[in-house]
Amino acid sequence: xxxxxxxxxxxxxxxxxxxxxxxxxxxxxxxxxxxxxxxxxxxxxxxxxxxxxxxxxxxxxxxxxxxxxxxxxxxxxxxxxxxxxxxxxxxxxxxxxxxxxxxxxxxxxxxxxxxxxxxxxxxxxxxxxxxxxxxxxxxxxxxxxxxxxxxxxxxxxxxxxxxxxxxxxxxxxxxxxxxxxxxxxxxxxxxxxxxxxxxxxxxxxxxxxxxxxxxxxxxxxxxxxxxxxxxxxxxxxxxxxxxxxxxxxxxx
Amino acid sequence: xxxxxxxxxxxxxxxxxxxxxxxxxxxxxxxxxxxxxxxxxxxxxxxxxxxxxxxxxxxxxxxxxxxxxxxxxxxxxxxxxxxxxxxxxxxxxxxxxxxxxxxxxxxxxxxxxxxxxxxxxxxxxxxxxxxxxxxxxxxxxxxxxxxxxxxxxxxxxxxxxxxxxxxxxxxxxxxxxxxxxxxxxxxxxxxxxxxxxxxxxxxxxxxxxxxxxxxxxxxxxxxxxxxxxxxxxxxxxxxxxxxxxxxxxxxx
Numbered sequence: 053x054x055x056x057x058x059x060x061x062x063x064x065x066x067x068x069x070x071x072x073x074x075x076x077x078x079x080x081x082x083x084x085x086x087x088x089x090x091x092x093x094x095x096x097x098x099x100x101x102x103x104x105x106x107x108x109x110x111x112x113x114x115x116x117x118x119x120x121x122x123x124x125x126x127x128x129x130x131x132x133x134x135x136x137x138x139x140x141x142x143x144x145x146x147x148x149x150x151x152x153x154x155x156x157x158x159x160x161x162x163x164x165x166x167x168x169x170x171x172x173x174x175x176x177x178x179x180x181x182x183x184x185x186x187x188x189x190x191x192x193x194x195x196x197x198x199x200x201x202x203x204x205x206x207x208x209x210x211x212x213x214x215x216x217x218x219x220x221x222x223x224x225x226x227x228x229x230x231x232x233x234x235x236x237x238x239x240x241x242x243x244x245x246x247x248x249x250x251x252x253x254x255x256x257x258x259x260x261x262x263x264x265x266x267x268x269x270x271x272x273x274x275x276x277x278x279x280x281x282x283x284x285x286x287x288x289x290x291x292x293x294x295x296x297x298x299x300x301x302x303x304x
Numbered sequence: 305x306x307x308x309x310x311x312x313x314x315x316x317x318x319x320x321x322x323x324x325x326x327x328x329x330x331x332x333x334x335x336x337x338x339x340x341x342x343x344x345x346x347x348x349x350x351x352x353x354x355x356x357x358x359x360x361x362x363x364x365x366x367x368x369x370x371x372x373x374x375x376x377x378x379x380x381x382x383x384x385x386x387x388x389x390x391x392x393x394x395x396x397x398x399x400x401x402x403x404x405x406x407x408x409x410x411x412x413x414x415x416x417x418x419x420x421x422x423x424x425x426x427x428x429x430x431x432x433x434x435x436x437x438x439x440x441x442x443x444x445x446x447x448x449x450x451x452x453x454x455x456x457x458x459x460x461x462x463x464x465x466x467x468x469x470x471x472x473x474x475x476x477x478x479x480x481x482x483x484x485x486x487x488x489x490x491x492x493x494x495x496x497x498x499x500x501x502x503x504x505x506x507x508x509x510x511x512x513x514x515x516x517x518x519x520x521x522x523x524x525x526x527x528x529x530x531x532x533x534x535x536x537x538x539x540x541x542x543x544x545x546x547x548x549x550x551x552x553x554x555x556x
Contacts, residue, residue, distance in 0.1 A: 078532060167419055175540055177531030201537070208532045240556050275547070276554060279429030280330060280460045284543070285453070288427055291540040292547050295527070302528060304492050 078204025086137030154182030155248035170201025183210030330456025338389030406434030407500035422453025435462030
């Protein structure tokens with residue numbers, strides 16, 4: 053199980069790790085139960101932990117008591133969670149995504165930081181987004197760090213991984229406005245009225261979006277940057293954009 | 305120098321590490337030069353690196369050529385930056401903060417993640433914020449991870465560290481609206497007109513704000529959360545708030 057901390061093994065097994073009562077409970081509420089559930093004796097006092105164990109057993113999963121030491125090795129944390137679940141990975145094939153399920157989707161291109169990826173999933177959940185489409189060589193959404201940063205949103209959001217050309221072909225088969233943030237535009241991000249479903253395109257942390265990808269966007273916008281820096285953190289930029297799209301549509 | 309990766313040693317020496325041409329150049333533009341500058345031969349081709357070396361020498365700093373191997377040990381990265389600077393730490397005593405220098409300030413309480421702290425500095429720079437006030441037991445803003453995540457904003461933003469009671473006493477000596485995000489309010493974050501200077505208060509990643517601290521706020525607001533999760537990442541929540549405050553004031 054510890055080998056699931058490596059992407060190679062996750063891919064081969066089609067499994068990944070999630071830790072902690074909070075995230076495992078979010079998963080259960082989203083309808084996902086672990087194939088294997090490891091717990092240390094100290095971690096089962098909480099009624100939610102009891103419920104999780106019962107539900108996992110009922111669904112035919114393996115429930116395994118172990119030591120805090122071994123859990124620590126599984127999770128790679130000094131201060132381990134007392135519950136670790138092994139889940140079947142849950143990529144959605146792009147052609148199975150139902151774009152009309154939400155008015156907001158996030159598309160990430162060559163995103164490299166697992167914390168950013170998880171945080172973007174968490175934000176997408178918060179704005180009622182449909183999910184995350186990964187294009188080009190993104191970090192694995194099922195890494196321990198990404199799962200942790202998602203705070204369980206990994207289980208509520210659809211996740212697809214594809215190539216740019218395939219994504220664009222799919223996008224143009226139906227409604228959808230592709231919006232990129234860029235330094236190469238004068239359009240303020242609050243100026244346009246965004247059309248649903250809006251696909252917010254976020255680029256690599258260091259390079260931003262390739263110019264050809266910007267060319268494919270229906271709209272390029274920029275956020276005001278009043279300081280010395282010329283860009284925001286990728287997860288922050290995504291959130292500022294996503295809340296603008298949401299704010300234009302919600303009733304206050 | 306490598307010991308500066310530990311908080312204890314940073315505090316004792318009053319020094320910290322920053323890496324990479326981009327961040328070191330931001331520092332220089334903000335008026336900060338390293339006391340010591342380590343470089344590997346491969347890293348000095350860029351004119352900005354040449355300028356940095358000349359400026360550091362001119363200011364009386366030590367410029368030391370070393371090997372990529374040793375730089376890797378300094379930075380703790382497999383793929384090291386070719387420039388590492390050692391800087392005098394730059395905490396501003398709270399009483400020396402000039403609150404009228406900006407209409408937006410961030411106050412972080414018991415923030416534990418260095419990536420969040422650095423990202424918040426980067427966002428504060430972007431919205432034209434004055435700086436970051438750390439209360440209670442926050443992660444060290446001069447850790448390698450925080451410096452890296454700040455992308456140089458550590459050098460453009462004022463940073464103060466203090467106790468909650470001291471902060472509140474200082475705040476109430478002058479103008480300033482203290483705004484916290486909370487689950488215990490019905491006020492939408494876009495409803496109020498924020499008053500400058502606005503102090504955005506962000507709580508600990510896991511616990512949020514203590515209730516007594518919320519009681520001290522002039523205003524509690526909440527962001528819409530349409531999904532399963534009940535909170536945003538701390539750096540994301542700060543950014544969504546900070547851009548709302550900025551958007552209310554800027555001319556588009």
